[in-house]
Amino acid sequence: MSEHTHHHHDDHDHDHDHGHHPEPPSDVEARALALESLLREKGLISGEEIDRIVSAYEHDIGPMIGARVVARAWTDADYRQRLLADPAAAVAELHPSGPSATNLAVVANTPEVHNLVVCTLCSCYPWAVLGLPPSWYKSPPYRSRAVSEPREVLKEFGLELPSSVRVNVWDSSSDLRYMVLPERPAGTEGWSEEELVALVTRDSMIGVARPQAPAGARS
Amino acid sequence: MIDREVADSLPRKNGELVFEAPWEGRAFGMAVVTHAKGVYQWGDFRDRLVERVSEGSTHYYRDWLNALEAVLLARGAIEPDELEARVKEYKELRRDPVF
Amino acid sequence: MNGVHDMGGMHGFGPVHVEPNEPAFHAPWEGRVLALQARTRGRWYHLDEFRNAIERMPAARYLDASYYERWLTALETLLVEKGVVTREELATGRAATPPPQPSPRPPDDRPPLRPRFRTGDRVVTRNAHPQGHTRMPRYVRGRHGVVRTINGPFLLPDTNAHRHSRDWEPVYAVEFSARELWGRDDDDAMCVDLWECYLEAEL
Numbered sequence: 001m002s003e004h005t006h007h008h009h010d011d012h013d014h015d016h017d018h019g020h021h022p023e024p025p026s027d028v029e030a031r032a033l034a035l036e037s038l039l040r041e042k043g044l045i046s047g048e049e050i051d052r053i054v055s056a057y058e059h060d061i062g063p064m065i066g067a068r069v070v071a072r073a074w075t076d077a078d079y080r081q082r083l084l085a086d087p088a089a090a091v092a093e094l095h096p097s098g099p100s101a102t103n104l105a106v107v108a109n110t111p112e113v114h115n116l117v118v119c120t121l122c123s124c125y126p127w128a129v130l131g132l133p134p135s136w137y138k139s140p141p142y143r144s145r146a147v148s149e150p151r152e153v154l155k156e157f158g159l160e161l162p163s164s165v166r167v168n169v170w171d172s173s174s175d176l177r178y179m180v181l182p183e184r185p186a187g188t189e190g191w192s193e194e195e196l197v198a199l200v201t202r203d204s205m206i207g208v209a210r211p212q213a214p215a216g217a218r219s
Numbered sequence: 220m221i222d223r224e225v226a227d228s229l230p231r232k233n234g235e236l237v238f239e240a241p242w243e244g245r246a247f248g249m250a251v252v253t254h255a256k257g258v259y260q261w262g263d264f265r266d267r268l269v270e271r272v273s274e275g276s277t278h279y280y281r282d283w284l285n286a287l288e289a290v291l292l293a294r295g296a297i298e299p300d301e302l303e304a305r306v307k308e309y310k311e312l313r314r315d316p317v318f
Numbered sequence: 319m320n321g322v323h324d325m326g327g328m329h330g331f332g333p334v335h336v337e338p339n340e341p342a343f344h345a346p347w348e349g350r351v352l353a354l355q356a357r358t359r360g361r362w363y364h365l366d367e368f369r370n371a372i373e374r375m376p377a378a379r380y381l382d383a384s385y386y387e388r389w390l391t392a393l394e395t396l397l398v399e400k401g402v403v404t405r406e407e408l409a410t411g412r413a414a415t416p417p418p419q420p421s422p423r424p425p426d427d428r429p430p431l432r433p434r435f436r437t438g439d440r441v442v443t444r445n446a447h448p449q450g451h452t453r454m455p456r457y458v459r460g461r462h463g464v465v466r467t468i469n470g471p472f473l474l475p476d477t478n479a480h481r482h483s484r485d486w487e488p489v490y491a492v493e494f495s496a497r498e499l500w501g502r503d504d505d506d507a508m509c510v511d512l513w514e515c516y517l518e519a520e521l
Binding site for chain 1: 329467
């Protein structure tokens with residue numbers, strides 16, 4: 001997750017008696033600063049408006065929608081039930097102004113079953129919750145092998161599953177669009193929804209990866 | 220707000236929007252907000268963006284910012300000499316980059 | 319049709335190649351093609367026709383084309399077939415004839431779901447090989463499976479893609495074992511969404 005920082009240089013010391021020589025902004029950064037300062041002066045925009053838009057697009061488009069749905073399902077057992085029973089309605093609960101998730105199907109991972117999604121015939125993908133599909137998802141190697149040798153494909157993505165776990169591949173051949181609900185990582189007890197969202201990757205909602213582990217994500 | 224065509228061209232990492240530096244996010248936000256306020260037509264911005272990106276872009280958001288400048292100048296929202304003067308102020312550290 | 323697009327189980331494509339931090343488009347024209355499709359679909363053609371147009375590409379051309387090249391080819395094919403543009407106009411880049419009116423919006427004729435099968439039912443897929451569009455992949459034809467979920471009804475692409483009729487049917491996620499499909503000796507399973515007319519009850 002990227003952070004939003006306003007234009008300031010933490011190491012910019014205004015007291016020049018200390019002999020601190022700040023770096024001038026790059027050409028392009030100076031242009032961005034100049035433009036914003038002029039637009040603000042003319043009353044055309046405000047800083048808060050820009051903050052809101054950047055935040056909305058970074059957090060509400062594409063896989064962030066799916067990630068929020070997953071994080072909510074992890075922390076709220078009733079929501080998880082609603083999600084599995086009527087995915088479109090549950091997604092709309094969290095994201096009423098987003099693209100319609102009609103025909104969304106959610107398949108939940110368990111300790112015994114790992115789910116993987118593919119469209120062998122073309123490239124059907126749950127774009128309403130995951131945004132645009134990556135090229136590899138639409139490629140012949142994935143389309144041909146995800147159904148016939150899923151474990152070998154997962155290994156290429158760095159995921160090795162023990163034989164005690166069954167792999168269940170879903171071929172999106174109809175109007176349904178499939179999304180995987182991954183298992184909540186161990187070691188996240190007591191985490192807030194916001195913290196959990198950061199662990200949910202797009203690849204874990206397709207099924208070629210697990211969510212990120214806590215140790216790496218916590219800063 | 221942003222049309223799908225441009226939304227789909229934005230740089231992403233694992234599907235999420237990515238800004239390599241804070242100013243890129245600001246440039247993104249400025250384009251969206253000024254458009255939302257009717258300062259320019261989206262097509263005018265998009266066409267200029269596509270023009271620059273199809274010339275073989277190495278830096279998406281620099282092209283984005285240039286396209287935004289161009290459309291705002293064309294619409295008279297800002298004047299060329301005041302923009303250049305302001306840029307100089309920032310480059311010469313005569314203006315605080317903190318808003 | 320038994321086209322090269324029907325890739326489940328094929329060999330020879332190599333490892334999955336992941337481009338790190340790939341952009342949504344590798345060139346602006348791809349984004350324009352996406353936008354063109356978004357703005358024309360539903361007006362002169364629908365999604366089943368679009369998929370079928372891609373599938374009708376000659377096999378070698380299909381494999382050689384990039385993803386958005388296939389979209390562009392399908393758009394050219396369909397828009398010419400529907401009389402929206404002519405081949406000459408495409409070649410010259412200059413409009414010469416007015417386009418036809420867009421197709422009327424489809425009727426709101428979706429019936430209630432009345433499934434023939436229930437979850438847990440054992441079914442066998444038909445060994446059908448239609449020349450036209452279908453959404454039953456080759457790798458599951460004539461195979462035994464179990465109904466996992468019941469969905470829809472959805473329009474049957476086999477008839478809708480050719481505008482023969484609008485047939486609403488239940489769609490079942492049918493589970494097939496890896497043993498049944500691939501002769502593999504493991505417990506993995508593949509679920510495929512299948513329209514009701516693709517299935518027969520297992521006797």
